[in-house]
Amino acid sequence: MMGKLGNALGRPHVLALLLTIIVLVSFKVPDLGLPFYWDEAWVYAPAVEAMGQHGPSLLPGSIPPELSRGHPLLFHALAATWSLVFGSSPVPLHAFAMLVSVLLLVSIHGVGVSIGLPRAGSAAAMMVCALEPFLAQSGLLLPEVMLALWCTLALLGYVQGERRILVPALVLAMWTKESAVVLAVAMLVWTWSRTPTPGKPAVGTWPILLSIALAGTFFLVQRFVSGWFLYPEHVDMLAPDPVRVNYLLKHLFSTVFEDQGMYVVLYAFAFGGTLLWFRKDLYRALAVMVLYIAGIKFLWGRWMPDELWGTLLAVLCLGALIPLFFRPIHRSAPRLGDLLGIGFLFVGAFLVFSAVNFYTDRYLIVVLPFVALGTMALADHLLQRMGWWAFGGYAVLVVAVLLFHLPTDDRVSDVRLAYGDGVRVHLDLVRHLEAEGLQDTPIRGSYMDIVYLTRPGAGYLKGRPFTRMVPYEGSATDLVIVSNEDPDHEDHLERLQVHEVVFRASSGPAWIELLRTSGLGAAEDTVQQAEPPLVH
Structure with a gap:
C-alpha cells in the first residue's frame, strides 16, 4: 500500500x-x-x-x-x-x-x-x-x-x-x-x-x-x-x-x-x-x-x-x-x-x-x-x-x-472573492449597533440586513437579536442601512433624504452605511416580513 x-x-x-x-x-x-x-x-x-x-x-x-x-x-x-x-x-x-x-x-x-x-x-x-x-x-x-x-x-x-x-x-x-x-x-x-x-x-x-x-x-x-x-x-x-x-x-x-x-x-x-x-x-x-x-x-x-x-x-x-x-x-x-x-x-x-x-x-x-x-x-x-x-x-x-484577471470586477456577491469583504463590513456595522445599544430602535434595511440582525444562527450577533427591524417597503424610520451588495442600493439612496452618515464601514470594494434621514415614522414593534432576494 x-x-x-x-x-x-x-x-x-x-x-x-x-x-x-x-x-x-x-x-x-x-x-x-x-x-x-x-x-x-x-x-x-x-x-x-x-x-x-x-x-x-x-x-x-x-x-x-x-x-x-x-x-x-x-x-x-x-x-x-x-x-x-x-x-x-x-x-x-x-x-x-x-x-x-x-x-x-x-x-x-x-x-x-x-x-x-x-x-x-x-x-x-x-x-x-x-x-x-x-x-x-x-x-x-x-x-x-x-x-x-x-x-x-x-x-x-x-x-x-x-x-x-x-x-x-x-x-x-x-x-x-x-x-x-x-x-x-x-x-x-x-x-x-x-x-x-x-x-x-x-x-x-x-x-x-x-x-x-x-x-x-x-x-x-x-x-x-x-x-x-x-x-x-x-x-x-x-x-x-x-x-x-x-x-x-x-x-x-x-x-x-x-x-x-x-x-x-x-x-x-x-x-x-x-x-x-x-x-x-x-x-x-x-x-x-x-x-x-x-x-x-x-x-x-x-x-x-x-x-x-x-x-x-x-x-x-x-x-x-x-x-x-x-x-x-x-x-x-x-x-x-x-x-x-x-x-x-x-x-x-x-x-x-x-x-x-x-x-x-x-x-x-x-x-x-x-x-x-x-x-x-x-x-x-x-x-x-x-x-x-x-x-x-x-x-x-x-x-x-x-x-x-483576479478579481474580475468590483461586485460583491457569492461568486466574487469580495463576498468576504461584504461579510466584514456587515460585522463592523453590527458591532457598532450593538455598542450603541440599538437593539430596540427601529432600523430600516434590506431583507439580508434583517436576517443578519435578527437570526443568531447567521453568525453576526454577539448579543440579543434586534427586535424592530423594518424592510425598505415598511414604515419610515430615522435610521436606514444601505450597502452596495444590495442590487437596489442606488434607488434607495435616491429616495432617501439623508441628513447624516452615522456610521460607514468599507473593506475592498464593499461598503455599508448607517444613515439618519428625515423620514421619521412609526415602525412596527416586531420584525416585519420582507421579500427574500430572488436567489435560490
Whole structure:
C-alpha cells in the first residue's frame, strides 16, 4: 500500500493536484470562521439546522418548503449529518463545503486519468481552482459545488463505460438539484448521435433512463406530500420570452467564455484546436471555424438583429459542430470524443436551460469542470508529440491569465472573492449597533440586513437579536442601512433624504452605511416580513 502511494506521489500530475489542493485549502482556511453570507444565511444554513433537528432525510417534507425551496434534499441531508458530528456553526459547515470542493478537484483529475490524459486532469483542476466563482464558493454552504462533483463523476462513469459509476452519480446529481437532468439529456443525445466504437464498453441509453427514473421518485413523492412536482415560486419564474432569453444567453456566454480572461480558452479551443486536429483537412477546419464564428455572431445580433431568429440560428450553427467536429474526434479518440461531445452538449444545454429559468451566476459552477476538462484534454492530446513542455506551457499560460484577471470586477456577491469583504463590513456595522445599544430602535434595511440582525444562527450577533427591524417597503424610520451588495442600493439612496452618515464601514470594494434621514415614522414593534432576494 505504501509503495503504491509512494509511486503515485512520485508522478508529476499527482503532485500538481496535491499542490493545487494545498493552495486552495491554505487560501480558504482563514475565511472558514466568517458568518454565513446571503443565501447561506437565510435559507441553506437554517435548512441544514432544521434537518439536523429533524434527522437527516431525503424525503420531501422533511423540512418546510420555504427552506428546501422544493429542491431535492441530498445536499441538506449530507450537511446535516456532518453538523450532527461537528456542529452547525459557520466553521464546521464551511469546512464541509471545502471538503466537497477538494473532492471535486480530485474527481476532475480522475476524469483525466480515465481518458489516458492525467496531465490534462491536473491542469483542469488547477484551471477550475483559478476561477473566481469556484474560489468564492469553495468555502460556502451552497449546493452548486456538490452538484458539480456528482456531474463530474457521472462524466467519469460515461467515458469509462462504467454503469456502476454513471447511474449512482447521475442519481446523486439529480437528488442534489433537479437541473442535473440537463446532463442526463445531454448524455442521451450524445449516445444517440455518436458512432459506436468496437471494443469500447458502451454505456447505452438504458442506464441514463434508469437514472432519470430513479431520481424522479423524489418528485413523485413530493407531488403526493406537497401537491406539486416543482416549487411553485420557481415555476412562476419561468419566462421563455425571446428578448429575455437572448439577453441572458449573451450574459451567460460572456460569464463562461469571456470573463476573467476565458477568451483565451475559447480561442485556443475553437480555432487552435480545430486547426491542429484537421491540419490535413483544411476545408473542414475552415467550415468548423466559420460555424463557431457564425454561432457567436448570430447570438450577439451582429448578423441577425431579431432576438428569436438570432438565437435559433446560433443554436443551429453550433449544433452543426456535432457531426463536423466532435464525431470525427470520437472516431479517432473515443474517450476524448465522449468527453468533448458530452461537455459541449451539456454546457450549451445548461446555458439555454438557465436562460429560460430563474438564473443567478453561481448556477454556472457546474459547467466549469466540463469547460476546463475539454480545453485541457484536447490540448494535451494534440500537443503530446511536441514534448511535455508544449502542454505544460499552455496550461501554465491559461492558469496565469486567469489569475492575472483576479478579481474580475468590483461586485460583491457569492461568486466574487469580495463576498468576504461584504461579510466584514456587515460585522463592523453590527458591532457598532450593538455598542450603541440599538437593539430596540427601529432600523430600516434590506431583507439580508434583517436576517443578519435578527437570526443568531447567521453568525453576526454577539448579543440579543434586534427586535424592530423594518424592510425598505415598511414604515419610515430615522435610521436606514444601505450597502452596495444590495442590487437596489442606488434607488434607495435616491429616495432617501439623508441628513447624516452615522456610521460607514468599507473593506475592498464593499461598503455599508448607517444613515439618519428625515423620514421619521412609526415602525412596527416586531420584525416585519420582507421579500427574500430572488436567489435560490
